[in-house]
Amino acid sequence: MLSKLLPKKKRYAIVGEKAKKEVTVPDGLYIQCPKCKKSLYKQDLHASLGVCPGCQYYYPLSPKGRLSILVDKGSFKEMDADMASSNPLDFPDYDKKLSISQEKTEQNEAVLTGEAQIKGKKLIIGIMDSRFMMGSMGSVVGEKLTRAIERATEEKLPLVIFSASGGARMQEGIFSLMQMAKTSSALAKHDEAGLLFISVLTDPTTGGVTASFAMLGDIILAEPGALVGFAGPRVIEQTIKQKLPEGFQRAEFLLEHGxxxxxxxxEQLRDILGQLLELHQKEETDNE
Structure with missing residues (x-):
């Protein structure tokens, strides 16, 4: 029974006089960087917040992983945790794909929402998960985000949403596309109330998410190297029959073009968000 709880081990034979001896190394001790191909010690990668120390490649973070480095300890209170997708169009194998993603991510859907504090400042936060069907936006993702936005409006709180998505979820067809209008409408009411919305774009932020709430922030931040766009570069090149500029649709290119x-x-994001929330709170106080 105990053996099931221990990590599996790989055996590596030592060549030479000591060939009879073996060295055992636990699985998952190292991970290969997909960009520079170097082997990284997992503990070092954890210490660098999921950023490759060699090439600065940004590994995607799970919602809980992002919360652990972002919000004040013990401050997060999840909203709508039990909400999960159905199969409104009876799309083949959709239920199976949902079950696989739920098991892999230990979440019901591709977004985690709730109330939290950053540097003592209360806010409503939403974090998308690219591991769950590529962070695609279906009915439940749109509904959870809309409820989070409406909660922020009702309680007069700032809102921060971390986007990571491949776009609308094709298995839900028009139901998925409707979430673009729904989230945008909720954000319009949040804006009319004079409240702050900070949108943080992570790799990738594409499709219907980019075309709706992700680009509606009062302040729009992005992680280095994040891919941000509607259609992919290959589709655009095939459509316009032109070669795209170097770095097209990457965060740095978007910053340069406004x-x-x-x-x-x-590593600076928690401090920056804390400062922005403090400035907004001070402005609200001065205006009262």
Missing amino acids: MIDAVVPR
Whole structure:
């Protein structure tokens, strides 16, 4: 029974006089960087907040992983945890794909929402998960985000949403596309109430998410190297029959062309958000 709880081990034979001896190394001790191909010690990667120390590649973070480095300890209170997708169009194998994603991510859907504090400042936060069907936006993702936005409006709280998505969820067809209008409408009411919405774009933020709430922030931040766009570069090149500029649709390119406000390294994001929330709170106090 105990053996099931221990990590599996790989055996590596030592060549030479000591060939009879073996060295055992636990599975998952190292991970290969998909960009520079170097082997990284997992503990070092954890210490660097999921950023490759060699090439600065940004590994995607799970919602809970992002919360652990972002919000004040013990401050997060999840909303709508039990909400899960159905199969409104009876799309083949959709139920199976949902079950696989739920098991893999230990979440019911591709977004986690709730109330939290950053540097003592209360806010409503939403974090998308690219591991769950590529962070695609279906009915439940749209509904959870809309409820989070409406909660922020009702309680007069700032809102921060971390986007990571491949776009609308094709298995839900028009129901998925309707979430673009629904989230945008809720944000319009939040804006009319004079409240702050900070949108943080992570890799990738594409499709219907980019075309709706992700680009409606009062302040739009992005992680370094994040892919941000509607259609993919290959589709655009095939459509316009032209070669795209170097770095097209990456966060730095968008910053240079005025599409976003800042590219913020992951280790600085908590401090930057804390400062922005404090400035907004001070402005509200001065205006009262």
